[in-house]
Amino acid sequence: MKKTIPLIVTFITGVIMTVEYFSPHPLVQHPKAAIEKWGISVMSAMIVLGTLNILIVNLPRIVRKERDWMYKAIMVAAMIATAGLGFYEQGKFDDKGSFSNWMFTHLLVPLQSTMFALLAFYITSAAFRAFRARSVEATLLLAAAIIVMLGRVPIGELLSAKLTGGALNLPDLVSWINDVPNLAGKRAIMVGAALGAISTGIRVILGMERSYLAG
Amino acid sequence: MMETMGAWVGVGLTVFILSFLYKDNPFYKLAEHIYLGVSAGYWLVVVFHTNILPELIMPLRESGGDPGKLAMALTPIALSLLMFATLFKKIAWLATIPIAFVIGAFAGAQIIGFASSDLIIQIQSSMQPLWASGQTTWREAINNWIGFAGLICCLLFFFFSREHKGALGAASRVGMYFLMISFGASFGYTVMGRISLAIGRAQELYDYHYATLVFTVLVVAGVFLTGRLRKPPAESAEMKQP
Amino acid sequence: MKKQLETAGVLLFLAAGVILSAKPGKPVGGETGQAEGPARAAAEARPVSMRPAEVLGAADRWNDSGDALRLFVRQSGDPEKQALGVLVSEGGGSGWKPAAAQVVVHRDPSGKSTGSLLPETAGEIKDQITHTLTAQIPPDKRGVSMRLRAVTRNIASNGLMNIAALALTPDGRVAVGIELSRDGKAGLIPDAFRLDASTADGPTPLPIAAHLVFQDKDKAVKALEEEKISGLAGDVVLVSLQAVPGGDKPFMLRAGFLAASAQARDEIAVSGPSLPVAAEAAWFNGLRLNVALLLAAVAGLIFWFMWQAKRSANLYVRRIPGIDAIEEAIGRATEMGRPVLYVPGILDMTNIQTISSMLILGKVAEMVAEYDSDIVAPNMIPFVREVAADVVKQAYYNAGRPDAFKPESVPYLSQEQFAFTAGVNGIMLRDKPAANIYLGGFYAESLILSETGFQAKAIQVAGTAEVTQLPFFIAACDYTLIGEELFAASAYMSKDPRMLSTLKAADWAKMLFIGLIVIGSVSLSLGMPQFSQFFEIAAMK
Known part of the structure; x- marks a missing residue:
């Protein structure tokens, strides 16, 4: 029973959500809408369990004074403070002047964009490494990347025209790479991924994949 | 007052995070844990007020005793509560019911999502005239041939039930090349965007008159990262300035 | 020698690119297709006789070059017919030329109705009805069953337009809508025609609960500003639906035109009301027959090969190095006495990549448990954490070591993308996993994670179907599973013939697609576009 009930549930919801696309009938659309709504509600409610998990995982570490326990304590304190004051403000997290909004503007936003900005450094180091790998594949990847990068800045266009006497227009080459080989590659990935996704979906609905069914 | 304090906090944390480019250090650890704690708390508040309250709790209040509405409101609450069974060993298996519900539903939805967008659209738009006639020029026709051959080779690259030897091996190799050009182009397109992001961040630091210090930190970190990737970085005192 | 030959071939190919790109023709393929302006639309549209007096409601929109688009709901010669259409005027608004199809709903007094459409090649509205669609009103419902599809080319900058209308009354649920393609080939505004109008009594405009449907201009403009409408300039949206006074649930509709460009956000043109329409539900949406057939073919292949696998266990699947590398990485981590890091991506369970990642996590955790090693699987989505914890627990149970499972090995970090990233970075640097496995849906954090892991000298295996992140992985x-390989992994690792048979089925499906593309391309070359047109999609999800 522990396995059968979930398997039946998966099958029913899966089939309804698949058939729904082809049938506009209310007898199909109403259950579909309900399933979708319920599914999303359940998923968002899990943030409560998630927050509990943070406490369950970290509190014992703090109590036992394990490695980095002070940082964990700061983290848990920051979480409780932010959540506590946020709930105290009763959902006014978007209002200017509220504590939650202050936290968002002065902590979360700068931290987020700084993490994002790290990418500029990492992308350089990744490119640098690709440069040193001497295989046909790496060369192709890097050549395409360099052409595209150069083709998107004015100096690249100027240089290519000057050096080749107008025979080569870099932006044109970039759009050719984009429209012909890049498109072919992307299409194949999308078609392949779609096939993989469909067959994974079918395996899940049929109950062949059941590693998520703990007993 | 609050604004100034905010600016100080923002710039301080920014520098702490950037120090990670050099190596893991107490400042990064502090910023990381503050970030984790604050964002976990913040999102709990936001999700509670934007999802849990209006989607789960309000419908129950508004059902007004109508059995149909009550059932509609109670089902997601019951499913959510079942998830909490994981906290209790004896009934933990009950949580698999909502999990099965969600996984089944979205596996089904994604079958359709992929079939009706990626799959059919890509197949349809891959059908292109292969020789020059009417509105198609020879140049377009040749490009169509290249795209067509590239697509087929790339698809053969994903062939699983046969060993990649002989003709299939050659084709899948060509497919690999197409994929690499594709990845390279995508890489090239992203680089510019990422760099402008970093410039934007630096601009903000500059606005708060931390320019010299922060740029020094940025440059030192950049040099270390690109030039000495594999070497274990040594301890450095000046990096620890906030 | 072989390597030089290959390099030479690649160089030759790039040289060909230079030549072919020198004077680019039209970009190949729909994805990058150039938008065509209303001016061109007008040039290609054939005139249809249209007297202003017949226009019941109309609304105009002008673009920068003075071209105007007029949307109208109109009545044709027959008062029981009505049409929704578009007129285009080039440079200044004089001399309207119709560029749109007319959707005609015909109702006769006995209650029988027909819906029809006129493509732009049609002449007189009255006489040249090219498609007649099924429609019937049961006397007690007084509804019209409409499933209309008008195809028009070049209405606006985004090319082809489809109009689909569907209205349901029996249970008070009403849906009327207009779908538009974005690129001239396919891809329509999803769910444009789903709205709930369960309080559909009385003459007041109905509250309409679909994100693309608005009661009045102000609300539509507001939604535009909030970017709830992602329509392009020229997209048609349903603006309001109004119950006919005293009627038994028939409706009038108003349509609107979007000017969704950044400069002209407040430009939305709204038509006058249409004649009453009502409808009943259909069981099958014939516009989606092509998707149904394609899906049936894929599913059929999968079932066929599964059945085959049951009869004979003889099934060959080639080695997939990236997947084999997962096992090697776990082995190495075990030898080094360090944990395995498994990141299931940052997408919700609504994405099949995450579902697939959970299936693979089961296999990975089982291996880890068998080797008596440790796993850390941090999560960004709380629900995914619950599933992951369940999967890992079950895997330890399957490996016969249920007591070795530690709940803290599957932590929830934060629902914020980069906080999560910072947290995973911390795990990499402090717990020092020897194997990092990233499988699932990733966005910008892909590079931050994999570079940090690289610097921490872990063996790294990644896999995603996100085309934009694959280059960074x-x-x-060390190994990257590209697209389909990610989805194949759980079947491949299971070594179960029935699961492996789905991979073989996918290969045959690829052969089928190649065949379809060949037939489509050849028939297009021969001037027969019907085959390829069959695969044009009428609605996108």
Whole structure:
């Protein structure tokens, strides 16, 4: 029973959500809408369990004074403070002047964009490494990347025209790479991924994949 | 007052995070844990007020005793509560019911999502005239041939039930090349965007008159990262300035 | 020698690119297709006789070059017919030329109705009805069953337009809508025609609960500003639906035109009301027959090969190095006495990549448990954490070591993308996993994670179907599962013939697609576009 009930549930919801696309009938659309709504509600409610998990995982570490326990304590304190004051403000997290909004503007936003900005450094180091790998594949990847990068800045266009006497227009080459080989590659990935996704979906609905069914 | 304090906090944390480019250090650890704690708390508040309250709790209040509405409101609450069974060993298996519900539903939805967008659209738009006639020029026709051959080779690259030897091996190799050009182009397109992001961040630091210090930190970190990737970085005192 | 030959071939190919790109013709393929302006639309549209007096409601929109688009709901010669259409005027608004199809709903007094459409090639509205669609009103419902599809080319900058209308009354649920393609080939505004109008009594405009449907201009403009409408300039949206006074649930509709460009956000043109329409539900949406057939073919192949696998266990699947590398990485981590890091991506369970990642996590955790090693699987989505914890627990149980499972090995970090990233970075640097496995849906954090892992000298295996992130994984990881390989992994690792048979089925499906593309391309070359047109999609999800 522990396995059968979930398997039946998966099958029913899966089939309804698949058939729904082809049938506009209310007898199909109403259950579909309900399933979708319920599914999303359940998923968002899990943030409560998630927050509990943070406490369950970290509190014992703090109590036992394990490695980095002070940082964990700061983290848990920051979480409780932010959540506590946020709930105290009763959902006014978007209002200017509220504590939650202050936290968002002065902590979360700068931290987020700084993490994002790290990418500029990492992308350089990744490119640098690709440069040193001497295989046909790496060369192709890097050549395409360099052409595209150069083709998107004015100096690249100027240089290519000057050096080749107008025979080569870099932006044109970039759009050719984009429209012909890049498109072919992307299409194949999308078609392949779609096939993989469909067959994974079918395996899940049929109950062949059941590693998520703990007993 | 609050604004100034905010600016100080923002710039301080920014520098702490950037120090990670050099190596893991107490400042990064502090910023990381503050970030984790604050964002976990913040999102709990936001999700509670934007999802849990209006989607789960309000419908129950508004059902007004109508059995149909009550059932509609109670089902997601019951499913959510079942998830909490994981906290209790004896009934933990009950949580698999909502999990099965969600996984089944979205596996089904994604079958359709992929079939009706990626799959059919890509197949349809891959059908292109292969020789020059009417509105198609020879140049377009040749490009169509290249795209067509590239697509087929790339698809053969994903062939699983046969060993990649002989003709299939050659084709899948060509497919690999197409994929690499594709990845390279995508890489090239992203680089510019990422760099402008970093410039934007630096601009903000500059606005708060931390320019010299922060740029020094940025440059030192950049040099270390690109030039000495594999070497274990040594301890450095000046990096620890906030 | 072989390597030089290959390099030479690649160079030759790039040289060909230079030549072919020198004077680019139209970009190949729909994805990058150039938008065509209303001016061109007008040039290609054939005139249809249209007297202003017949226009019941109309609304105009002008673009920068003075071209105007007029949307109208109109009545044709027959008062029981009505049409929704578009007129285009070039440079200044004089001399309207119709560029749109007319959707005609015909109702006769006995209650029988027909819906029809006129493509732009049609002449007189009255006489040249090219498609007649099924429609019937049961006397007690007084509804019209409409499933209309008008195809028009070049209405606005985004090319082809489809109009689909569907209205349901029996249970008070009403849906009327207009779908538009974005690129001239396919891809329509999803769910444009789903709205709930369960309080559909009385003459007041109905509250309409679909994100693309608005009661009045102000609300539509507001939604535009909030970017709830992602329509392009020229997209048609349903603006309001109004119950006919005293009627038994028939409706009038108003349509609107979007000017969704950044400069002209407040430009939305709204038509006058249409004649009453009502409808009943259909069981099958015939516009989606092509998707149904394609899906049936894929599913059929999968079932066929599964059945085959049951009869004979003889099934060959080639080695997939990236997947084999997962096992090697776990083995190495075990030898080094360090944990395995498994990141299931940052997408919700609504994405099949995450579902697939959970299936693979089961296999990975089982291996880890068998080797008596440790796993850390941090999560960004709380629900995914619950599933992951369940999967890992079950895997330990399957490996016969249920007591070795530690709940803290599957932590929830934060629902914020980069906080999560910072947290995973911390795990990499402090717990020092020897194997990092990233499988699932990733966005910008892909490179931060994989570069940090690279610098921490872990063996890294990644896999995603996100085309934009694959290059970064390829640059920074030892092995990368590309697209389909990610989805194949759980079947491949299971070694179960029935699961493996689905991979074989996918291969045959690829052969089928190649065949379809060949037939489509050849028939297009021969001037027969019907085959390829069959695969044009009428609605996108």
